[in-house]
Amino acid sequence: MDADIVIVGAGIVGLASAYKLAEAGRSVLLIDRKGMAEETSRGNAGAFAFSDIMPLATKDVLRKLPKWLSDPLGPLTIRPEYLAQITPWMMRFWRAGWPDRVAAGIKAQSALMRVARHEMDALVQSAGLANLVRSDGVLELYESEGELRAAQPEIDAKTREGIEISVVRGDELCALQPGIDPRFVVGTFVPKWQTVSDPYDFALAIGKAATNRGVAFRQADVKDLRPVGAGVTVAFADGSSLRANKVVVASGAWSRALTAPLGDLIPLDTERGYNTTLPPGAFDLKRQLVFPGHGFVVTSLSTGVRIGGAVEFGGLSLPPNFKRSDAMLKKAAMFMPGLKTEGGKQWMGFRPSLPDSLPAIGRSRPSPHILYAFGHGHLGLTQSAATGKLIAELVTGATPSLDLTPFSPQRF
Numbered sequence: 001m002d003a004d005i006v007i008v009g010a011g012i013v014g015l016a017s018a019y020k021l022a023e024a025g026r027s028v029l030l031i032d033r034k035g036m037a038e039e040t041s042r043g044n045a046g047a048f049a050f051s052d053i054m055p056l057a058t059k060d061v062l063r064k065l066p067k068w069l070s071d072p073l074g075p076l077t078i079r080p081e082y083l084a085q086i087t088p089w090m091m092r093f094w095r096a097g098w099p100d101r102v103a104a105g106i107k108a109q110s111a112l113m114r115v116a117r118h119e120m121d122a123l124v125q126s127a128g129l130a131n132l133v134r135s136d137g138v139l140e141l142y143e144s145e146g147e148l149r150a151a152q153p154e155i156d157a158k159t160r161e162g163i164e165i166s167v168v169r170g171d172e173l174c175a176l177q178p179g180i181d182p183r184f185v186v187g188t189f190v191p192k193w194q195t196v197s198d199p200y201d202f203a204l205a206i207g208k209a210a211t212n213r214g215v216a217f218r219q220a221d222v223k224d225l226r227p228v229g230a231g232v233t234v235a236f237a238d239g240s241s242l243r244a245n246k247v248v249v250a251s252g253a254w255s256r257a258l259t260a261p262l263g264d265l266i267p268l269d270t271e272r273g274y275n276t277t278l279p280p281g282a283f284d285l286k287r288q289l290v291f292p293g294h295g296f297v298v299t300s301l302s303t304g305v306r307i308g309g310a311v312e313f314g315g316l317s318l319p320p321n322f323k324r325s326d327a328m329l330k331k332a333a334m335f336m337p338g339l340k341t342e343g344g345k346q347w348m349g350f351r352p353s354l355p356d357s358l359p360a361i362g363r364s365r366p367s368p369h370i371l372y373a374f375g376h377g378h379l380g381l382t383q384s385a386a387t388g389k390l391i392a393e394l395v396t397g398a399t400p401s402l403d404l405t406p407f408s409p410q411r412f
């Protein structure tokens with residue numbers, strides 16, 4: 001064998017998996033065609049969103065969908081050129097919004113989030129990254145009591161799962177974040193939500209910690225995976241290949257190119273997200289803010305104030321439409337009077353998304369030596385350490401920390 005474990009993809013999921021496997025004493029070769037955290041994991045909103053247990057497809061979202069879809073720069077859009085391709089995914093998404101599926105999804109996501117919090121705490125401690133994590137909670141802001149009432153099922157579900165969440169108004173709301181437009185009359189506050197100083201710096205720090213534990217990194221484009229005996233042949237775009245005992249596909253939104261030829265037809269697509277990062281000091285932000293009615297968040301990072309979110313279905317190859325970043329920035333300036341909007345940098349990333357909002361974590365159909373770790377959608381940073389831990393358990397033959405049935409890559 002040329003390698004023990006190969007991980008394809010050095011986004012946050014591949015990096016955390018490499019770290020956890022190295023911690024378990026395995027020898028790891030991490031491969032990425034671009035470098036460490038150069039894609040989606042580079043520019044996200046930086047939240048450990050442990051309380052985000054709701055699937056994206058809920059009654060509330062499905063109700064808002066027609067209005068959102070009619071606004072080309074609204075919180076959720078489909079690029080017309082991509083409509084035919086995304087329709088089967090959308091059908092599954094709609095089905096995922098039925099009450100029985102939502103209830104099962106909340107249960108599965110909550111179980112994964114419990115492992116996520118525990119494993120992220122452990123990773124942060126063991127890799128010495130505590131100085132990159134802020135623990136000041138998240139404030140969600142609503143424009144009316146009616147909007148809050150519509151969010152009540154979500155608040156109730158979180159409370160049932162033991163998540164600390166409170167409704168705030170008046171002085172209490174103003175104290176959590178001064179300087180917000182008075183149209184926001186009520187909010188919810190989750191104190192145990194955390195954010196990282198910058199997602200790129202955080203990912204690179206995990207990469208460094210993994211390298212210190214012996215993980216090797218190679219920049220290369222993987223074209224094909226083939227099960228061979230008790231191992232796997234990894235073929236590269238330059239025509240070379242290597243043999244590994246086990247391969248982990250952690251290739252984010254691009255994973256389907258490697259899994260489909262293996263016969264695993266997983267409905268992975270991408271929810272493209274946009275943001276603008278303004279220079280540090282653009283607003284005196286006390287903590288992360290979420291504007292749920294408008295589909296964006298505002299985060300204070302060491303590298304600036306990041307404003308973004310939104311969901312755009314447009315596949316992997318259509319060019320970005322940065323009018324979406326402009327639209328969110330314009331709204332943020334209205335909602336946060338005093339925001340200095342000059343000097344921003346725009347970015348788009350590819351969330352790797354499955355229609356039921358749960359990731360695929362498990363073995364491939366044709367071979368127990370090929371494992372999958374992708375499809376984390378809006379939550380890849382949050383769930384990266386847990387996914388790494390679960391992958392390490394599958395690789396080493398240990399009992400997984402949670403029942404992996406709801407995350408089976410073959411569940412569709």
Ligand SMILES: Cc1cc2nc3c(=O)[nH]c(=O)nc-3n(C[C@H](O)[C@H](O)[C@H](O)COP(=O)(O)OP(=O)(O)OC[C@H]3O[C@@H](n4cnc5c(N)ncnc54)[C@H](O)[C@@H]3O)c2cc1C
Pocket residue numbers: 008009010011012013014031032033034035036037038039040041042043044045046047048049220221222223250251252253254255272273274275308309348349350351352373374375376377378379380381382383
């Ligand atoms: C606007 C926005 C905000 C977000 N905010 C948050 C947040 O606050 N909290 C949170 O938890 N999540 C958030 N997310 C989601 C999060 O960013 C993703 O879930 C996460 O980055 C996915 O990580 P990944 O490692 O699976 O994929 P990626 O980071 O995309 O990494 C995949 C890697 O695989 C490599 N690759 C692909 N194919 C091949 C191949 N054939 N050969 C070699 N290399 C290959 C790519 O080059 C890439 O580096 C956000 C996303 C967006 C877009």
